[in-house]
Amino acid sequence: MKNLPMDLLRTFVTIKDLGGFTQAGEILGRSQPAISLQVKRLEELLDIQLFNRAGGLKLTEEGHLLYDYACKILAMNDAVVSRLAAPSVSGSVRLGTPNDFEVSFLPVLLSQFSRAYPDVTLDVTSDVSINLRDSYKKGSYDLVMSMDEYPKHCFAENDYIVESLSWIADPDFILNLSQPVPLVLYPQGCVYRKYITDALNQASIPWRVVYCSSSLLGIQSAIKAGLGISALVLNTIPEIFKSEQTFNDLPQLGKVTIGFNYDQHNLSPAATLLLDFLRRGLKQSQDYPTSLKMSREINNNFLSVR
Template sequence: MMKNIPTELLRTFVTIVDLGGFTVAGTFLGRSQPAISLQVKRLEELLDITVFQRNNGLEVTEEGEVLLGFARRLLDINDSAVTRLAKSRISGQVRLGIPNDFEVSFLPRLLSQFGQAHPEVTLEVNCDLSVTLLKDFQQGHYDLVLATDSLAETLPISLGDEFYETIVWVTNGHFDWPEDQPVPLVVYPSGCRYRQQIISKLNAAGIAWRIAYSSSSLLGIQAAIEAGLGISALARSTVPDGLQSHLQIHNNPLLGHVKLVFKHDKGNQTDATKRLYEYLYAGLEQSAS
């Protein structure tokens, strides 16, 4: 007799892989971590396979990779059918503001998932320096904002709408400079929290520095670092592929942590804004852990 795979088991499996953990998948799907683990066990027992290496973090097995491809296609068909035949319960427009360095990290994947789940929601996304985002939010230009708010020396934690993430030095992996020369910096324009922290820490350590390149775009920062114009600093989870992160490099000091905050009017927001916040919160919680 042919077996039928429940779509909720497939969705749990795919969500774990995409978000990188059982706990964050549970938060995203509205289930406890034990419930998520039980669903994975049911899936494995149904198909008589193992989908994750139990002694090697969250690595997907070869059989799991095969299932993942089928699962994505099945869920796409399921979701397309539901979207076509049932009117989306969530619609409207959300004006979202995010820091420049998050535009090419976790955001595209999450917004793609959100768009597939809620095709009747229109997203208006703008990237800018956090100081500008926070000011514009106060003036009513955004429904939801993610921004860097302050600097701290404490260990990364998450609490409510706030997260603390480690700031790291970023290089192209082989760039070097003479120790008797000022540290060449690739930074965002004035007002950036990372720029403020870099200069403050270097000054406190008595280390000479110079601005070698400045850009308001993460792509511009990335290109300058790859070209060997200097080094920079970013939140650990936003370091682009191809660049290397360092807690310390040469005699440069530790950079501490940056507080990331969500700004939204909880008492006066649409269902679309609330749902988008839940998507981004789950993604940031995983990336900052």
């Protein structure tokens, strides 16, 4: 039975997450030739090709399969090392997260973090991003995960990902374009709300707000009841909803940026660990099918208990 070296798996995952050999080398402290050699060793060990280098750095089918397993293996390795090899870390971290992620892949990540660091207490609050950032500036949070406009955003390099917005509706909902578009929205200041109303205004399509709530449950329940339509990032849409980027000829909504707000100089050891943990999880959620599947299952179960 062959053993997969952990350093080769980490190099492979880092290349995929960062989108290049050079970027991975900068993070891992190795030259590009050394990174290329590690990939070659991993390919020879498994007798497969991981990257289809024609037309860009894309994973092969075997590469996607290995990536899924490698993420799990590295997560388990890091959890064990954190518990047994690293100094014990304790304390409390005040974390702010966008409403959309309170029932998606984020609870899974936070559960994994709590198992790896049982002495760290997490105080998590969900809200609209603009409120989270305002509260962070007032000292209410140690770390905030929030959404912002793309390409304009408030995040440092490598501290964000870009996600596409999609219209969502109940499968039985019928949009009558002879009437103003009925919208289910978060309150003023929400990035989604701005994107939706700006897109409709620019397309000269009349609209009206039929339901407004700062609660994700309220938004999803109103959509499920057929009151109107809304939009979410693709990574958080439950499978029970119909999702289209150009719903009934409505305009595309573009993309948003999801990232972190923090003060590197004032982060506690516990907050630093959580930030690094969430960074990896957020990047993996973009391309990791299992994370997306878990997100949808959690969302679906969340709505079904109502």
